Each structure stands twice: as structure tokens, then as C-alpha cells.
Amino acid sequence: xxxxxxxxxxxxxxxxxxxxxxxxxxxxxxxxxxxxxxxxxxxxxxxxxxxxxxxxxxxxxxxxxxxxxxxxxxxxxxxxxxxxxxxxxxxxxxxxxxxxxxxxxxxxxxxxxxxxxxxxxxxxxxx
Amino acid sequence: xxxxxxxxxxxxxxxxxxxxxxxxxxxxxxxxxxxxxxxxxxxxxxxxxxxxxxxxxxxxxxxxxxxxxxxxxxxxxxxxxxxxxxxxxxxxxxxxxxxxxxxxxxxxxxxxxxxxxxxxxxxxxxx
DNA sequence: TTTCCATTACGAACAAAATCGTATTTTGCT
DNA sequence: AGCAAAATACGATTTTGTTCGTAATGGAAA
Numbered sequence: 001x002x003x004x005x006x007x008x009x010x011x012x013x014x015x016x017x018x019x020x021x022x023x024x025x026x027x028x029x030x031x032x033x034x035x036x037x038x039x040x041x042x043x044x045x046x047x048x049x050x051x052x053x054x055x056x057x058x059x060x061x062x063x064x065x066x067x068x069x070x071x072x073x074x075x076x077x078x079x080x081x082x083x084x085x086x087x088x089x090x091x092x093x094x095x096x097x098x099x100x101x102x103x104x105x106x107x108x109x110x111x112x113x114x115x116x117x118x119x120x121x122x123x124x125x126x127x
Numbered sequence: 128x129x130x131x132x133x134x135x136x137x138x139x140x141x142x143x144x145x146x147x148x149x150x151x152x153x154x155x156x157x158x159x160x161x162x163x164x165x166x167x168x169x170x171x172x173x174x175x176x177x178x179x180x181x182x183x184x185x186x187x188x189x190x191x192x193x194x195x196x197x198x199x200x201x202x203x204x205x206x207x208x209x210x211x212x213x214x215x216x217x218x219x220x221x222x223x224x225x226x227x228x229x230x231x232x233x234x235x236x237x238x239x240x241x242x243x244x245x246x247x248x249x250x251x252x253x254x
Numbered sequence: 255t256t257t258c259c260a261t262t263a264c265g266a267a268c269a270a271a272a273t274c275g276t277a278t279t280t281t282g283c284t
Numbered sequence: 285a286g287c288a289a290a291a292t293a294c295g296a297t298t299t300t301g302t303t304c305g306t307a308a309t310g311g312a313a314a
Contacts, residue, residue, distance in 0.1 A: 097240035113224035
């Protein structure tokens with residue numbers, strides 16, 4: 001395992017990471033604009049949050065010009081796995097099957113999604 | 128949608144719910160004993176937490192005798208779904224398929240779990 | 255009934271996370 | 285150069301969650 005990754009984004013940090021992952025990189029203004037679609041908090045709040053994330057090493061930034069450009073420093077996949085594992089252990093008694101079935105039920109998954117999963121499952125089985 | 132369920136258990140509350148779900152009902156002492164296997168915090172901490180949960184309506188209790196007996200007021204399934212949905216939307220861009228495949232990969236799932244899921248998937252498809 | 259101990263009640267301290275106000279800095283424009 | 289607009293820096297406050305100390309209470313056993 002690489003250099004021990006103890007990074008654990010908070011809820012708000014995760015929201016910001018979403019945006020950074022989607023856009024590869026973004027300024028504080030960009031992020032704040034995007035966040036404003038679903039939240040109502042001030043610009044400096046977003047700024048502060050991103051500064052803290054920088055200090056923690058969750059993001060990197062290019063501050064060579066006035067407008068700092070931020071980039072995610074943790075991968076989406078790795079973070080997904082991290083939270084997923086925690087959820088499987090914490091809420092589903094360690095059974096990923098239980099989680100999967102719960103996700104498949106509740107009409108969460110469309111037909112095409114089910115097909116996709118089927119294909120993936122076939123792949124796994126032939127290994 | 129029924130009477131707006133804004134209940135959002137915190138991390139510690141979730142730990143306690145785990146125990147209550149497993150045992151149907153339990154006293155503070157029972158819960159604390161169980162928690163002590165993995166944590167080290169005082170008895171009154173557990174007590175306070177459960178009292179708060181009661182105030183929030185996360186648990187009910189029978190206080191007819193000295194030792195209060197607590198029961199979960201939210202179902203395991205409903206809570207799982209709540210957190211799962213949040214995760215699908217927050218971390219997986221709304222795609223439950225993405226979450227499922229992530230959970231299946233990473234050698235999280237054993238062969239028998241895969242079989243179980245396959246069976247479940249077949250069921251879903253014939254509906 | 256009185257005592258003793260396990261339990262509950264409750265306030266307060268502590269910690270973590272989120273929010274904001276204000277000062278400072280940068281840079282483009284005149 | 286000097287100004288205005290927009291961005292960053294940073295401390296302080298607020299909110300939420302966790303932990304604990306101490307007082308009050310109830311009930312079983314002496």
C-alpha cells in the first residue's frame with residue numbers, strides 16, 4: 001500500500017471534490033458557482049473550505065496567477081472505494097452482496113443498468 | 128411520501144443502531160457492553176447518546192422500570208437505503224450501476240456472494 | 255425502613271466542521 | 285502611478301457532535 005492515505009474528506013469537501021473530478025480543475029469561483037445551484041452559502045465559505053482542503057492535501061493548486069486553479073489530489077475511484085468499504089462494514093455487516101442487492105432493489109437500477117451489471121458479473125465469473 | 132423523515136443518524140448513533148437492530152431491544156448497559164468491545168468511552172457517554180437518540184425519535188424506549196429498554200424506531204433497511212441513495216447521488220453521479228460494479232470489483236465479493244447476486248438479478252429480470 | 259448501588263438526568267467541556275466578516279493582495283484599466 | 289474590482293488570507297463565530305463529571309433517583313436487599 002502506497003504512502004498511507006489517511007485522507008478522509010468531510011461532507012462539504014466531498015461536494016467540492018465532485019465538481020473538481022468532473023471538471024478536472026476549477027477556480028474557487030467556478031466551484032462556488034456550481035455549488036450555488038444546490039446550496040446557499042457565501043463565497044468565502046467555499047474559499048475557506050478549499051484552502052483547508054489544500055492544507056490537508058486533498059487538492060493541489062496552481063497559484064501562479066491571481067486566480068488559483070485547484071485540482072483533486074485524490075482519485076474518484078479511490079475515494080469511492082474508501083467510503084463504500086466503510087459503508088459495507090458499518091451498515092451492511094461486511095456483506096457487499098447485501099449492499100449490492102439493496103442497491104439493485106428499490107427501483108434504483110434501470111433495465112439497461114441491470115444489463116450492464118449482468119455483463120460485468122459474467123466477466124467476473126469467467127476469471 | 129409519508130411523514131417527512133428527516134432523521135439522519137450520526138456515526139456514533141449508527142453504531143448504537145447496529146446493536147439495537149441485531150438484538151431487537153437492549154438496555155444502555157447492554158449497548159455499552161457491546162460497544163466496549165471496539166471502543167473506549169464511558170458509560171455515561173453511551174447513555175447520553177441514547178437519550179439524544181430518543182429525543183430525536185431515532186429510538187423508542189420503555190421506561191416503566193428502572194432500567195430503560197430501548198428499541199430502534201427506524202428500520203435497518205430504510206436506513207441502509209437512505210445512506211445508499213445519498214452515496215449513489217453524492218459519490219457515484221446517480222448511477223447505482225457504478226456503485227454496484229465498484230462494490231463487486233476490488234475482490235470484495237466472494238464467489239458465493241456473486242452467485243447470490245446472480246440469482247437476485249435473475250429474479251429482477253423476470254419481473 | 256434504611257442503606258447501598260446501579261441507573262438515569264443534566265449541564266458543561268471539548269472537538270470537529272461549516273460559515274462568515276473584514277483585511278489584504280493582485281491585476282487590469284484609466 | 286493610482287484606482288476599482290475581484291480574489292485571497294485569516295481570525296472569529298456558530299453549529300453540530302462527542303465525551304464526561306456529578307447530582308438525583310429508584311429499587312433490591314439487609
